[in-house]
Amino acid sequence: MSLTATRIHADTATVTVASQTAAITDWSARYFGPWWNAAAADDPGPGSLADGGGLVLADVDPGRVDDIAALVADCGPEETIYANARTLVGRADGITYAVQPEERIGYQANGRRLVIVGGELEPVAVAAARLARELVRGQLLADGWTVLHASAATQNGDAVLTLGDKGAGKTTTGLLLALGGWGLLANDRVFVRPEPDGRVRVLPWPSAAALGLGLLDATGLYDQVREKVLAGGQLHPTQHPTVTQALVDDRREPLWKDTGKELKPQFFPDQLGSWLGLTLATEARAAGLLFPTMSPDAVPALVENGRTLTDADVFDQKTEDRYPDIFDLTPTTATGTQALTEYLARLPRRSMVLSHDTNASAALLTKTAEELITTR
Structure with a gap:
C-alpha cells in the first residue's frame, strides 16, 4: 500500500x-x-x-x-x-x-x-x-543548539527573548507583541545557538499554545475563538474538556485545577494564524532580553529588579521538564551552553511590570522591544 x-x-x-x-x-x-x-x-x-x-x-x-x-x-x-x-x-x-x-x-x-x-x-x-x-x-x-525557556517575537529578523519564571508573563508578552504586528517565534521555549560572529540564532519550538480564557477575553480574541468552536472547530486534544465547555457556555473567567494550575485553551500552531490572525516567524537573531513580572492591578512600567539569565532558563538533561528519553533520542552531553550564556549576557535587557490592562501593557512592550532592537 x-x-x-x-x-x-x-x-x-x-x-x-x-x-x-x-x-x-x-x-x-x-x-x-x-x-x-x-x-x-x-x-x-x-x-x-x-x-x-x-x-x-x-x-x-x-x-x-x-x-x-x-x-x-x-x-x-x-x-x-x-x-x-x-x-x-x-x-x-x-x-x-x-x-x-x-x-x-x-x-x-x-x-x-x-x-x-x-x-x-x-x-x-x-x-x-x-x-x-x-x-x-x-x-x-x-548540532550545538540549546533549548531556552523563553517566548520570542521578531521584527525584521531581530528577536526579543522574554524570560522569567512560570506566570511571569512570557506568553502574554509574545502574544501582545504578535498582536501588534511582530512575528511570533515561540510562546514558551526556543532553540538558540551562539555563532562565531557573536550573533545568537533563534529557532522556534512548535507546540500547542496555551492561552488563558482571561487573556483571550482581555485581548479581544475570545469571541472569535468561541465562534470557531461553536462552528465545530477543534482545538488541540491536550485541552481539558471543561475548557471547551466553558467556551461553549460563554464563560470567560479563568479555570483552575485543584493543584492550582490554570486550565487553558490549547491551540494548534496553525490556529495561531487561522484563528487568531498572528504571523509565525521561522528564524531570527537575538537582539534583546525582556524580564517581565505580572502584577494584575499595577501600572505597567519599567523597573530595576536585577533579573538576569539563570541556569533555570536553560533546559538541559537535569532541568528538562518534558518526556523521559525512553527512545534514546537526546545526546548525552550538551554543547555551547556556556558560550550561549556569555553571548546573551551582552545583549541589552529591560525589566518591567505588566498588568491585566492589556492596552497599557502592549504599549509599554512595543515601545521597549523596539528600543531594544535599535540599540543592540
Whole structure:
C-alpha cells in the first residue's frame, strides 16, 4: 500500500513522518507548518535516514499493538510515565519496544527510525508529531543548539527573548507583541545557538499554545475563538474538556485545577494564524532580553529588579521538564551552553511590570522591544 509523507526541516535537522493514512501525515504538516518548514513529500526515503535525519512510520493497526506488547513482555519491561500515560519499556538487540496499554499505542525504535501503531487515529497522529519533534530536537541538540525557556517575537529578523519564571508573563508578552504586528517565534521555549560572529540564532519550538480564557477575553480574541468552536472547530486534544465547555457556555473567567494550575485553551500552531490572525516567524537573531513580572492591578512600567539569565532558563538533561528519553533520542552531553550564556549576557535587557490592562501593557512592550532592537 502506498505511503503519504510529511518532511520536516529545522536548520540542519530533518525528519519524515510517513503513513498509510493521510490524516496522520496531514496532522504533522499542520502541527509543524511554517515554523519547521513542514511539507508533503513524495516518499519517506530521501532526506530522512539516508541523509542522517529521522523517520517516523505511524499507522492505525490494533493487531500490531498486541505484537509489540508481547515483545515488551518478553524483555522484562520497566514501567514509567511517558506523555502522561503508563508505559512499559523493553529493550532487545539494540531495539527499544514500548507499549501504553490503556491508550493502545505501541512503539518500536531503532536509532532514528521509529514505528508507532495504535488502535485509533488521533492518538497515533499525536504520538507521531510528538516523536517527530523529539527527533528534530535530538538532532538540533547534537548540532550545538540549546533549548531556552523563553517566548520570542521578531521584527525584521531581530528577536526579543522574554524570560522569567512560570506566570511571569512570557506568553502574554509574545502574544501582545504578535498582536501588534511582530512575528511570533515561540510562546514558551526556543532553540538558540551562539555563532562565531557573536550573533545568537533563534529557532522556534512548535507546540500547542496555551492561552488563558482571561487573556483571550482581555485581548479581544475570545469571541472569535468561541465562534470557531461553536462552528465545530477543534482545538488541540491536550485541552481539558471543561475548557471547551466553558467556551461553549460563554464563560470567560479563568479555570483552575485543584493543584492550582490554570486550565487553558490549547491551540494548534496553525490556529495561531487561522484563528487568531498572528504571523509565525521561522528564524531570527537575538537582539534583546525582556524580564517581565505580572502584577494584575499595577501600572505597567519599567523597573530595576536585577533579573538576569539563570541556569533555570536553560533546559538541559537535569532541568528538562518534558518526556523521559525512553527512545534514546537526546545526546548525552550538551554543547555551547556556556558560550550561549556569555553571548546573551551582552545583549541589552529591560525589566518591567505588566498588568491585566492589556492596552497599557502592549504599549509599554512595543515601545521597549523596539528600543531594544535599535540599540543592540
